Every structure is written in structure tokens, then in C-alpha cells.
Amino acid sequence: MGRIYGDPNSPVEALRGVSFTVDHGEMVAIAGPSGSGKSTLLNLIGMLDAPSSGRIVINGIDVGGLSEDEKAVMRNEEIGFIFQFSNLIPELTALENVMLPGMIGKKNGFDLRKKAIDRLTQVGLSSKARSGASTLSGGEMQRVAIARSLINDPSLVLADEPTGNLDSKNSEELINLMRDLNKKNNQTFAIISHDHKIVAKCDRVIRIRDGMIEDQEDDVGSSDVTSTGDKSLNDKKTLEKLREENKILRTRLGKLEQKRR
Amino acid sequence: MARRFLFKKKGSTIIASSAVAATIFLSIFTGVIFTGVKLGVIDQIADYQVGHVLISNDKGLISTQETHRISLVTRTNPMVVGGTSRITTSADLKFFGMEGVLEQSRISTFGVDPTLEQKASRLSSVVSEGAFIQFQNEIVIGSEILTQAKAKIGSIVEMTVSGLGNDDVTKKFVVVGVSDVGGFSGFSQSAIIHIKTLREMMNLGTGESGSYLVRLSDISNAEEVAEWLKNRLVTSDSDDNTELRIEPIEVNTKSFATTFDQLIAFINLIGFVGMGAAALGIIVVLMMMVSGKTRDIGLLRAIGIKRGGIIVLFMLNGAIIGVIGAITGGVVGSIAIVYLHFYPVAFFGGIAPVVALDPTKLLQPMILGFTISVLSSIYPAWRASRYRPAEAMRYF
Ligand SMILES: Nc1ncnc2c1ncn2[C@@H]1O[C@H](COP(=O)(O)OP(=O)(O)O)[C@@H](O)[C@H]1O
Ligand SMILES: [Mg+2]
Numbered sequence: 001m002g003r004i005y006g007d008p009n010s011p012v013e014a015l016r017g018v019s020f021t022v023d024h025g026e027m028v029a030i031a032g033p034s035g036s037g038k039s040t041l042l043n044l045i046g047m048l049d050a051p052s053s054g055r056i057v058i059n060g061i062d063v064g065g066l067s068e069d070e071k072a073v074m075r076n077e078e079i080g081f082i083f084q085f086s087n088l089i090p091e092l093t094a095l096e097n098v099m100l101p102g103m104i105g106k107k108n109g110f111d112l113r114k115k116a117i118d119r120l121t122q123v124g125l126s127s128k129a130r131s132g133a134s135t136l137s138g139g140e141m142q143r144v145a146i147a148r149s150l151i152n153d154p155s156l157v158l159a160d161e162p163t164g165n166l167d168s169k170n171s172e173e174l175i176n177l178m179r180d181l182n183k184k185n186n187q188t189f190a191i192i193s194h195d196h197k198i199v200a201k202c203d204r205v206i207r208i209r210d211g212m213i214e215d216q217e218d219d220v221g222s223s224d225v226t227s228t229g230d231k232s233l234n235d236k237k238t239l240e241k242l243r244e245e246n247k248i249l250r251t252r253l254g255k256l257e258q259k260r261r
Numbered sequence: 262m263a264r265r266f267l268f269k270k271k272g273s274t275i276i277a278s279s280a281v282a283a284t285i286f287l288s289i290f291t292g293v294i295f296t297g298v299k300l301g302v303i304d305q306i307a308d309y310q311v312g313h314v315l316i317s318n319d320k321g322l323i324s325t326q327e328t329h330r331i332s333l334v335t336r337t338n339p340m341v342v343g344g345t346s347r348i349t350t351s352a353d354l355k356f357f358g359m360e361g362v363l364e365q366s367r368i369s370t371f372g373v374d375p376t377l378e379q380k381a382s383r384l385s386s387v388v389s390e391g392a393f394i395q396f397q398n399e400i401v402i403g404s405e406i407l408t409q410a411k412a413k414i415g416s417i418v419e420m421t422v423s424g425l426g427n428d429d430v431t432k433k434f435v436v437v438g439v440s441d442v443g444g445f446s447g448f449s450q451s452a453i454i455h456i457k458t459l460r461e462m463m464n465l466g467t468g469e470s471g472s473y474l475v476r477l478s479d480i481s482n483a484e485e486v487a488e489w490l491k492n493r494l495v496t497s498d499s500d501d502n503t504e505l506r507i508e509p510i511e512v513n514t515k516s517f518a519t520t521f522d523q524l525i526a527f528i529n530l531i532g533f534v535g536m537g538a539a540a541l542g543i544i545v546v547l548m549m550m551v552s553g554k555t556r557d558i559g560l561l562r563a564i565g566i567k568r569g570g571i572i573v574l575f576m577l578n579g580a581i582i583g584v585i586g587a588i589t590g591g592v593v594g595s596i597a598i599v600y601l602h603f604y605p606v607a608f609f610g611g612i613a614p615v616v617a618l619d620p621t622k623l624l625q626p627m628i629l630g631f632t633i634s635v636l637s638s639i640y641p642a643w644r645a646s647r648y649r650p651a652e653a654m655r656y657f
Contacts, residue, residue, distance in 0.1 A: 048563055049651035069567045076565020083563075083654065086556050101564045148564070 001054025002211075003040050014040040015211045019054070024155070027182045027189040029199040032208035038192045039160055041208065045190065046079055046158045047071045059155060076105050080149025080187075082159035087145035090134035094125065097133050098147045105152055112151075119147035123177060139170035146177065150185075157182075159191040163198060175201050274582060277546040281586025281630045282593065284539040288532045288626035289594030295528055296622075297601070297614025299521045303514045304480065304615060308383040309442065311513040312344075312474030313483045314490060319502035325468030327505070332473075334493050340477050340486050343380025346470030348372035348459050352452065354402075355419040356410040363410045368403075370422070370452045372459030372471075381476045387448045390414065391438035394455055400434035401453040404441040412436060420454070422462050430462040483509035536629065540637040543582060547641035551575060558645055559653025568646040575645050579638020583631035591627045598623070 001019065005012040014037045022028050030038050043049040044056060047063050055064050059078065063071065075081075080101075088097045095116055102112040120126045123143040128136060136144065142162055149157050159178070163171035175191075175198045182189045191198060199205050207214040307313050316331055317323070323331070328346055335344045353366040371384075375394050378384045385393040387401075391414045394401055400418060407413060414436050421431045440448040460469060477486055487509035495505050511518075551558070558571060566574075598616055605613035 043651040046563065048559075048654070049649065069569070072562065072565050072567040075563060081563045083560075086560065086654075089557055089560070100561075104561075104565045104570065152565075 001044060001051040001056060003037075003044060003049070004052040013211055015044070015051075017054075018208075018211070018213055020206060020213065022188055022190060024188055025182070025186040026204065027179065027191070027202045029202035029205040030190060030192045030208060031194055031199055031205055032214070033194075036208045037211040038208050040211075042158050042160050042190065042192055045156075046081060047075055073105075076101055077152055078154050078156060080152070080154040080157040082142065082145045082149050082157065082162045084161040084164040087148075088133035088136075088141055090132070092133055093129065094131050094133055094136060094140075094144045095120065095129040097144055098151055100151075101148060102151050107152075116147070116151060119150050120144070122150075122181070123147045138165050139167075139174070142166060142170075142174055143177070146174070146181075150181065150187075153185070154187065156188045156190070159189065159193075161192050161194075163193065163195060168197075171195060172197060273546045273550055274578075274585070277543045277582045277634075278585035278589065280539040280542040281583060281634055282589035284532070284535045285587055285590025285626045285630040286594045286597075287535060288629070289590070289623055290597055291528050291532060292626065293594075293598050293601070293616055293619075293622055294614050295521075295525045297616045298612055299518065299525070300615035301612040302517065302521070303510065305442070305612060306514050306517070307476075307480060307510045309387060309448065311508075311510065312382060313477040313480055313510050314475040314487045315508050315510075315513055316473040316475065316490070316494070317471070317506050317508075318504060319506070321471055322465070323470050323473060323505070324503070325466050327503075328468045328470050328473065331494060331505075335473075335475050335490065338486060338489060340479070340482050342476050342478050343377065343382075344473060344475045345374050345377035345381035346456060346468075346473050347374075348456055348463070348465070348469075348471040350422055350459065350463065350471075352420050352422045354406070354410070354452065355421070356412045357417060357419075358411050360411065363412075365406050365410060368406065368450070368452050369447075370420070370454065370459070372454055372456035374456045381474050384453070387440040387442050387453075388438040389441040391436075393438055394453060395437075397455045397458045398432075398434055399437045399455065401438040401440050402436055403447075403449040403451050404439050405449040406452070407436070407439055414439065420452070420462075422459070428464075430464070432458065432462055480510060484511060487512075536633055539630070540633050543579065543634055543637035544640060546582075547575065547579060547638050548644065550578065551641050551645040554645075555648060555653045555656040558648050559650045559656070562648065562650035563654065571646040571648075572642045575642035576635065576638050579634050579642070580631075582638075583634025586634060587627040587631045590630060591623055594626070595623055 001015065002013070002017060003015040005014055018037075018041060030041060032038050040049070044051050045058075047056075047066075050064070055062055057063070058074070061074070063074065066074065088094075089100070092100070095113070098116040098119055099112050102116065117126060117129060120129050123146050125140060125143050125147065128140060128144075133141065133144065142165075145162070149159075157178075162178075163174050166174065175195075178189060178191065179201050181187065189202075191202065193199060323346075332344060335341050348371070350370050350372070351367050352370040353364065354368055356363045356365070373384060373394075375385070389404065391401070400420070402412070402418065407416075410418075412418065416436045418434050418436060419431055420434060421429050423429050434454060440451065440453065442448045456470070457467075459465075460467065475486070475490070477483060487507050491507045494507065561571065562568075598618065601614065601616040602618050605616065607613045
């Protein structure tokens with residue numbers, strides 16, 4: 001898929017020819033320098049934005065064909081979001097924030113409350129259930145966000161730099177928590193991070209540079225694709241020629257569909 | 262929860278609902294005051310000048326026989342509380358003061374029956390100082406005339422009227438009272454004497470009258486009683502200038518009422534402009550609220566709220582502003598109305614508005630204000646619902 005921002009006269013090509021598959025239950029890291037298109041990618045996967053080209057298939061559903069309301073329902077039921085900041089509605093309590101996706105999905109009030117308390121317990125914050133969201137510390141807010149992202153038992157959890165505002169101790173606790181939840185619930189996680197400790201915890205890392213996938217490697221670091229940094233990528237003839245040549249370039253053109261290990 | 266999300270920062274809600282409250286209050290207040298003034302003026306015209314039903318003819322003189330018939334017939338109607346004959350003419354007055362003789366000409370002069378007037382009108386209350394006439398040689402004179410003539414109660418005044426056949430008849434009176442009514446009645450420039458004296462001076466027969474005023478227990482029955490009197494008093498075949506004309510108060514105040522209704526319509530128009538301003542205020546406040554909550558809206562959309570849900574949320578906001586505004590405006594408005602009902606305050610030079618305790622007068626502006634609040638929130642709510650979640654989340 002691709003995503004071009006701005007008007008046609010001065011387009012910003014935030015993503016181009018990105019293609020990959022994530023299997024169910026997998027935990028992938030998305031890494032890359034700032035401005036490389038990581039958030040854009042995650043927003044597209046999460047249906048917060050629509051691609052300029054290409055398509056996104058979640059659980060076999062081509063989401064490009066969905067209406068706004070259908071996307072909203074799918075986000076509510078199938079996807080959990082964790083953002084870098086302003087994750088919570090500050091006027092509400094921690095518990096209310098966790099319950100919010102359930103309430104939007106019109107879940108039963110009593111069961112929902114019980115489940116929200118369960119989720120808060122899982123992230124170790126049951127004691128802060130009644131605290132106002134704005135009174136929580138940064139690490140606590142992110143834990144509440146994780147609890148909220150899990151309330152509707154989504155099949156996919158998307159996290160955009162969830163530890164970006166946290167110190168290393170809190171970051172490590174948070175990633176361990178996500179890893180545990182991922183293993184326990186067999187939910188798919190896609191986590192944007194430049195923190196190598198987090199990247200190391202994931203099954204796989206997708207590296208983005210200048211809107212393209214640079215390489216994808218296993219958690220152990222053995223790369224099966226590498227970047228050449230070729231500057232003539234936009235030259236169509238060169239592309240065509242290179243495309244036939246090898247797998248490396250296919251990756252760079254975003255045509256690689258990597259199988260899970 | 263929705264309430265806490267929307268109203269944690271109360272400032273803008275207070276501003277918006279105050280704007281609604283103020284327009285509702287003004288709309289209630291002006292509505293009640295202006296209809297009240299209109300009713301007050303109509304009451305005054307009835308009380309002093311034309312009664313609830315006025316009987317007259319084109320000749321300007323009702324015969325003795327007719328006057329007796331009118332007096333008899335009107336008394337049989339249970340809604341009638343009184344009736345009286347009046348003669349109106351114009352007269353010249355001469356005052357004899359310390360600075361010599363001062364003259365005032367063409368003064369409109371009422372010849373009235375002081376006894377009958379007591380039940381048929383409130384004419385005696387035009388006297389602001391001194392007493393109403395009682396005897397045939399007494400006169401009540403308007404305050405402006407008295408000031409100009411440097412006369413006062415107890416002064417002697419000579420009145421000249423032209424009788425039938427154009428002979429001038431002059432008679433001396435003693436001033437017993439000063440008349441003065443604020444508003445439109447003009448009693449500060451008129452004179453009131455006994456009808457018997459005026460008949461003598463004009464050379465009219467006993468019982469002849471210029472017009473006959475009928476007073477009812479309730480002004481709202483005027484049309485009905487006028488119709489009833491027509492059926493009994495007007496002989497259909499006679500077609501000369503002595504044929505009786507029987508007119509309810511509505512007919513006699515028609516041109517005033519029409520003019521005043523136009524004024525009220527104009528004021529309502531200003532009220533609508535005010536409502537429009539309030540609507541604009543609500544839109545601005547809500548737009549600020551919406552843009553202040555851009556990130557939150559993005560987040561809510563991300564976690565699955567539909568566009569319709571965002572619309573409901575912000576429409577709820579408008580509805581709550583409307584309810585707060587309507588209740589505040591309604592309460593303040595009703596306090597003002599109840600106060601004016603029990604303690605009438607005179608506006609416009611002495612006419613106290615007749616303020617009825619009518620709940621519909623309150624409810625209409627309240628409902629209107631609430632509706633405007635809800636309608637005004639449609640656009641901001643729609644705008645909020647159009648935010649694209651990814652962009653909204655990038656907003657600071
Ligand atoms: N809504 C937008 N409008 C215009 N340009 C955007 C928008 N969102 C992102 N970009 C641009 O797209 C590029 C990728 O942004 P982003 O996906 O946020 O990068 P990352 O998350 O990797 O830091 C950047 O150059 C950024 O300025
Ligand atoms: Mg980013």
C-alpha cells in the first residue's frame with residue numbers, strides 16, 4: 001500500500017509500496033527513524049486513515065470496502081489501540097476509560113465493569129480504578145491504555161510508541177506485560193518503537209525508512225532481506241530491470257510477502 | 262460520563278447558556294410588557310373615553326326618547342354594570358387672575374353625569390388634585406390649561422359655548438379639581454362639567470346626549486354585548502343620521518391596536534435578531550469546544566465510536582445548554598412577570614402594563630430558546646463527526 005499526503009501539487013509520499021503479512025498471534029515491531037512513515041502505516045492498518053493505493057486485509061476482510069460505520073465497528077471490536085500520549089479521556093476515571101470501548105459497543109454494564117476491573121488487575125492497576133485519568137503517572141496511563149485496548153478482546157492490538165514517554169524501567173515492564181498478554185491471549189500485536197529492547201522482545205521487526213520497508217528480520221537479527229539504498233528507485237525502467245533481478249529489490253519495491261518463520 | 266466529558270470546563274457552557282437565558286428572558290419580558298402596555302392603553306381608552314361599548318349616531322345627538330330606551334335596554338343585560346350619557350363640545354375659557362384676564366379657546370369639554378359616571382367609567386380618577394365635579398356650577402380643568410392660565414382650585418372661570426342657533430352662552434364655574442392622566446388620553450388639556458349645565462348652555466332638551474357609554478363586568482364581552490344591543494336597539498329600516506351606531510371597544514381602538522401590533526411585530530423582529538445572535542454565540546462556543554476536543558474526538562473515533570455517536574454527543578451538549586438557558590431565562594422571566602403583575606410599574610408616561618400570569622407566554626420563548634440551542638449545535642456536531650481520526654489525533 002501507499003499513502004500520499006497533501007495536495008497533488010506538493011505531495012508528501014509518506015508510504016510507498018509497502019506490503020507485508022502478519023500472522024495471527026504474531027508480535028511484530030515496526031521500527032524506523034522519525035518521519036519514516038511508521039505512524040502512517042499503523043493508522044492505515046487501524047483504519048484511522050485510508051491508503052492512497054493498495055489494500056489492507058484484516059481477518060480476511062478487505063477494509064477498503066467498508067463504510068465509515070463498519071470501520072468504526074471493526075475498530076471497536078477487532079482492534080485495540082495504544083498511542084504514545086493523550087491516550088485517555090482526562091475527565092474520566094481510569095476504570096471509565098477502560099470501559100469506554102465496551103460502552104461504545106453497547107456491552108452489558110455489569111459484566112463490562114467486572115471485565116474492566118479484571119483488565120486493570122492484569123496491568124497491575126486495580127487500585128487506581130477510581131482515580132481520575134489526569135492524576136495518573138505516565139506509566140500508569142499507558143497501562144490503562146493497554147487495559148482499554150484489551151477490553152473488547154480484539155484480535156489485533158496496535159501500539160504507536162507506547163513507551164515513548166516512559167523511562168527504561170517502565171518501558172521494560174510495559175513490553176513484558178504486552179508480551180505476556182500476547183502469549184496468553186494469542187492476540188496479534190504490532191508495536192511501533194525504536195527501543196531495541198522492545199524490538200528484541202518481538203517475533204519480528206519491520207524496518208521502515210523513507211516510507212518503504214527497509215528489511216524485515218527475525219528477532220535474532222538474521223536478515224533475509226537487506227537494503228541497498230539505491231537512489232534510482234523512482235526510475236521506472238531501472239525498477240523493472242531490478243525487479244527481475246532479485247528478492248532484495250522485490251522487497252524494496254514492497255512486493256515481498258514474507259512468510260512467518 | 263458524557264456530561265463529565267463535555268462539561269468539565271464549565272466556562273463556555275455558562276457563556277452559551279447565559280446567551281440563551283438572556284434572549285429568552287428578553288423575549289418573555291418584552292412580549293409581556295408590550296402586550297401589557299397595549300392592554301393598559303385599551304383599558305384606559307375604555308375607562309375614560311369610550312366605555313366598553315359606545316353608542317352614538319352620525320348626527321352626534323341622541324334624542325331624549327332614544328337615550329331613555331338605551332338606558333332601559335342596557336340595564337337588562339346582566340353583563341352591564343353601568344351606563345351614562347355624555348356630551349362633548351369645544352368651549353372657550355376665561356380666567357380672572359391677578360395678572361388680568363387670561364383666555365384659552367377651543368378646549369374640548371365633556372358634559373358628564375357625575376352620579377352615573379361612578380359606575381359607567383373611571384372618569385373621576387382623572388382628577389389628580391382636588392375633587393371630581395358634583396354640582397352644576399363646578400368644573401374640572403386639565404393641569405396644563407390651569408398652569409398656563411395661572412389658575413388653581415377655587416379659581417373662577419367663565420366658559421362660553423355656542424348653543425343651537427349660534428348664540429354664544431356664557432356661564433361661570435368654580436374649579437374643583439385638576440385632571441391629568443399620563444399617556445394618550447389628553448385630560449390635561451380638557452374640561453369636565455355637569456351634563457345638565459352643558460345641555461342648558463347648548464340649549465338641548467333634558468336627556469339628550471352626544472353619546473352613551475356602557476361599562477361591562479368584563480371587557481372581553483364587549484363584542485358580544487354590542488351585538489346583543491344592536492339586535493334590540495337598531496331598527497333595520499331607519500336609514501337616516503339618527504340611526505344608532507353601537508361599537509365595542511375593539512372597534513374604537515382598532516387603529517391604535519393595529520399600530521401597536523406593528524410596533525410589537527417590530528420588537529419581535531429585534532427579538533429574533535437577538536435569538537439569531539444567541540444562536541451564533543452557541544455555534545461559536547460549540548465550535549471552540551469541538552476544536553478543543555479534537556484529540557479526544559480522534560481517540561473516541563479510534564476506539565470505535567461512530568460518526569452518529571459524535572453527533573449525539575455534541576447535540577446533547579447543545580440540548581443541555583438549551584435546558585440550562587431555558588430554565589434560567591424562564592425563572593428570571595417569571596420572577597419579573599409575577600413582580601409586575603402584583604406591583605405594576607408605569608412605563609411610557611403613566612400607563613402600567615396589564616401583566617397577565619399566563620404560562621404560555623413563558624413557555625413559548627423557553628421552547629424557542631431550547632430549539633435554537635439544539636439547532637445551533639447541529640453544525641458544530643456535524644463538523645466534529647467529520648474529523649478524520651488520524652488527523653484529529655495529530656492535532657495539538
Ligand atoms: N496528515 C499529514 N499530512 C501531511 N503530512 C503528514 C501527515 N501525517 C504525516 N505526514 C508526513 O508523513 C511522513 C511520515 O509521518 P509519520 O507516519 O508520522 O512518521 P513516523 O511515525 O515514522 O515518525 C512525515 O514526513 C510526516 O511529516
Ligand atoms: Mg509516529
